[in-house]
Amino acid sequence: MISKTKIVMLCASLGLGVLKVNAQENLITVASKTNKERGVEINYEKNVPGTYTLILKFNTLNNSSGAKEKSYTLKSSSGSLVTLSPINKEQNIEYSFNYSYIKGKLNPKYNSNFSYILPYKNGTKTQIAEVGFIGEAYFGGTTAEDWKVYRFYTKQADSIAAVRKGIVVEVRDLYEPEASAGLTYSDKINELTIEHADGTLATYRGFKKGSFVVRQGQTVFPGTTLGLNTKETGSDLFGVNLLITYLKSVDFEGMKNRSIQSSKSFYGFVAPHFYTVGNADTVLTAQQEYVVADTPEIRTQEFTKKELKQLIR
Template sequence: MRKRKLSLLFVFFLGGVAGLQAQEKNVVVQSKRNSDKSVELTYEKNDPGHVLLALNFKELSNARTTKQVFALKGYAGAVTTLLPINREQSITYSYNYRYVRGKLNPKIDAEDIYILPYTSGTQVYVAEARFLKATYFGNTAPNDWKSYGMATDEQQAVVASRKGTVVEVTDIYDDEESDGTSFTSKQNGVIIEHKDGTLAHYKGLAKGSVKVKVGDEVNPGTMLALNTKRGDSNRYGITFVVMYLKSDDLYMNAGKTMGTSQSLYGFVTPQFFVDGEPAVLKDRTTYTAKSNDDVIAREMSKKELKRYQKGK
């Protein structure tokens, strides 16, 4: 495959999951007064993945709270319970909250292996994506920044690179015709949370082609969607990035601009199974996507492994 210059399709904008309240009303916190004058705070959310919640009490009397950041997982559950200091009086309170997707500082195994997110035999041109805030807003790219553009000559199926749970699906934006546009944040995508809490983003999917829904468990090779054209490129492609939540200071960017804000997230440089072994992808290089039984089965439970082997 002849190497050609990629469009700015592969400039990755750190928005979406990295922004507060990434998915509108993804988390709703409610409170209830109990007969013993305690106040119970609970949550409901739209997906089973990890979310970090920061509570800000604008008013709080007759109660104390030492913890204001809470890790949530699952569709619903308890946040915290406020106990009255004086049990004869009610608690007075008001609050607001912020949240971001992710498990705070997960334990990441450097030996985890990914497959290229295309079906076996697909020729994939890989280029490292630039950090949009640095390119356009004068910000500084994170020290561990790593994001890839992965392009194909023809439209191809995009598959999961690693086992995980689908925690977010965006499938609302029309595919764009080539009009010279260098970048748009309006891209369809899928976010998959892995067992260790890292998050894989697949952005640049064709509208109506997404085959998974929130809550689905996927394995390496599970079809997610089709890729699509963007901007002035003649190719089809996606951006692929793996990230994790590294800061619990959800208010640190309050009042900051695109040029001065900092990332709440860290970034992973994955090892991909290419050319018969795990390796870090090289910039502006063509690879052949290939499935591998050992990689596919690596994170499977015994029950899943038996089912997979039986189905082969």
């Protein structure tokens, strides 16, 4: 018997701690089969790009030994999780299990001083704001201690650019802008998530519907155009939200039956450093204006040898 749970982020504005369970989309499937030696082989198939963490939990396990619960980091599109061997080789193994999964590598080692570029084209002026935790303002939740989300404003619609090399792991292109009078908050926002080599995740929120120019599974580089920003709800300015996160917990049991007020995030937040005009290592200050800049060294700092050779040609 197998059951599955998919853990997904409902929306970044709620602190990455509000979850929904959805078994309709089979992003990852786990299957088992008995081999000739009466052992049980448990394998997975992953139908989406990017890294996921999967928790395999045995509810029943007779005539075999091993961990009743274990986490796995899934990067490949398919592979083996575990092979169970029978203690008594004359009898079959009795077993049942369930599994849960979530985007990201658990507790990756990342460089907190990595230098990102600002999320617009070179030379663009952008004003910065720090985005508060909407869950606290609207739903009575508690802001995470490491909460860090920036909004990058422009006066006109402008192209959003990647701040770092990575793989596009999710694109949500669903919503037209809401223009209801007096509306100050909406969770109907188009967004894109990019996974970096060190396991961090960059989520960009606030794209114009239909403006994405990258696809899921594509490798992007610093400065690669992603799409167009859109007006903030209740404002004449255009902008995009950016948050850099990493998976820090897979305590699914601890999150069961929690309310928005008591929920905690599975994700930690990174306070990014940026390369800007006049400063190669900027910690952004709210309400300040910055000019987008980069250098060949910044753009190519994570290039492979093959990518560098292609750049020189």
